[in-house]
Amino acid sequence: MDLFAGAGGMSLGFEQAGFDVVAAVEYDPVHAATHAFNFPQCEVLCRDASRLSAADVLAAAKRGFKKLHPGVAWSGRLDALIGGPPCQGFSTGGKRERDDERNDLLLEFVRLIEELKPRTFCLENVAGLLETKFDEVREEAFERLRKAGYSLSGTDKVVNSLNFGVPQSRRRVIVLGALSDKAPRRPATVDGEVSVQEAFDGLPSPVQYKALLDSDEAELTSGDAERRTATKSAYARRLAGIDPLPGDKSRPRLWDPSLLTGSRRTIHTAETIQRFAETERGAVEPKSRLYRLPLDGPSRTLRAGTGSERGSHTSPRPIHPREDRVVTVREAARLHGYPDWFRFHTTNWHGHRQVGNSVPPPLARAAATALLSSLGYSPVALRATVRLGEVSLLTLSRSKAQPVVDALIEEMPATRTRKPIVPERDMIDSYEAAAG
Structure with missing residues (x-):
């Protein structure tokens, strides 16, 4: 239990x-x-x-x-x-x-x-x-x-x-x-040790998928599907379901490996992209205080932010080591050791908080x-x-999830009123913290 x-x-x-x-x-x-x-x-x-x-x-x-x-x-x-x-x-x-x-x-x-x-x-x-x-x-x-x-x-x-x-x-x-x-x-x-580069191996760039502006999933192109199969990293191959995890005794999940999930895009302003571009791997961007991942080493601790009872602060998302953007939920999940069949809430705010x-x-x-x-x-x-369950379970707000999972209203997390504070203020999905 x-x-x-x-x-x-x-x-x-x-x-x-x-x-x-x-x-x-x-x-x-x-x-x-x-x-x-x-x-x-x-x-x-x-x-x-x-x-x-x-x-x-x-x-x-x-x-x-x-x-x-x-x-x-x-x-x-x-x-x-x-x-x-x-x-x-x-x-x-x-x-x-x-x-x-x-x-x-x-x-x-x-x-x-x-x-x-x-x-x-x-x-x-x-x-x-x-x-x-x-x-x-x-x-x-x-x-x-x-x-x-x-x-x-x-x-x-x-x-x-x-x-x-x-x-x-x-x-x-x-x-x-x-x-x-x-x-x-x-x-x-x-x-x-496993490096960030090994963890991300085979994951395509979400920037190439317009569908990820409005959704957390997209059908892989034939080229990205082939590159996924050709992944060299033993760590990534296991999480992608290409090779078995040695000694794994869990029940296999039925899932569609042709889908890229957990990859809703975050749109940054040109000024933010420039600041990210000027930040070296392994360093912290001075204004947002976001950490840029290295390639040849591991990540720092992924943080979770706070829930509604603590002011709904957004998780500080690391900057991608190669691209001038924050990481996706799927990339964070790779850094945590989750297989690609495992899915999180479709919003970035909830998804990153669940991983962290x-x-x-x-x-x-x-x-x-x-x-x-x-x-x-x-x-x-x-x-x-x-x-796996119905994907609709991953889209629910707290109020809509309450009757679905038979939560008792008096035991649900409280909501604390606050002024919105978001580490990276020009993220397109920063409204999610207030929405819950």
Whole structure:
């Protein structure tokens, strides 16, 4: 069961390792709808996790298990409870307020572990969680977990997604727990780094597609389709579905590789294009403060911006290393380790926020593999294909998504009134932040 699931980065990594993700909890209706599109057999519960009881969680898990395994009785026991409680209160990218109410969600995650007693758990959070100023809330969480019978690993050390095959420097805390006297091993790292150039290999320029001015998808030209197939990068070939991901045990998705998705264009003024052109790779453009990606190295951490409850600030999108524009959602997804079949909300504001808020699937997969070792499982790949959800799920505003995912109005994210502040003010889609 995935708590605070967002679009589903953690869900995907655990599915790739061999877990059945039977249910997911996400309180933002837009993100819940996106999760439902990518995981149509998963039971999505659009609720505030702090208001959920153990009975609520188990009921959702039972419904999800029935979808995945019709006619099979479920034991009622969770092998793993996973999640990344909203971390902005601990984040080095924010104010890191000691009394930020979002810090309480860490203890709500702990509460549900205490009540549900899953055999294992995975807690993901930002590196700031280990800072001295958060000693009190962090140690309360870890002590309660130990008293509940869990042996823990990862409580004292930050990991970087760079070491797990992700072309992005992203420092995170991954705490794993097992209901036994032996702590799970730490997630296994991989050798070598993936560059931005390797990540983008085979992706065509969105500038050549007029349809991407009004849509996030377009039919690939024959030339771009051939270049995609001829991709040299092993990393890109796997995300494009050309070569299999070694050891992948997720259910294959039915999708159309002839479509370029997640690539809605952003139009810049001539003055902005000139400023981008004058910015060297790996440097920051002085006016917008946007970072230009390198080619031969990894990206810096992709940021998520804020939701409506925090003023709807737009995600700072990196500048493309070769073209004088910000990256598309698909390019950001490549930097995060998402396969090309995985789709996000069709607006740039929601789409980039969903990527930036999520756990890179390769990092989640490494954590999942470590938990499988604690459980003593060696799952096999399930080859039954899954048809993705209706694309309309990716187009919904928060108000229109609310009835679709059965969200409770009183538990939906609040809206905070603010003056519009956008890092790159001449983006054609900057209105999306206010629209939600």
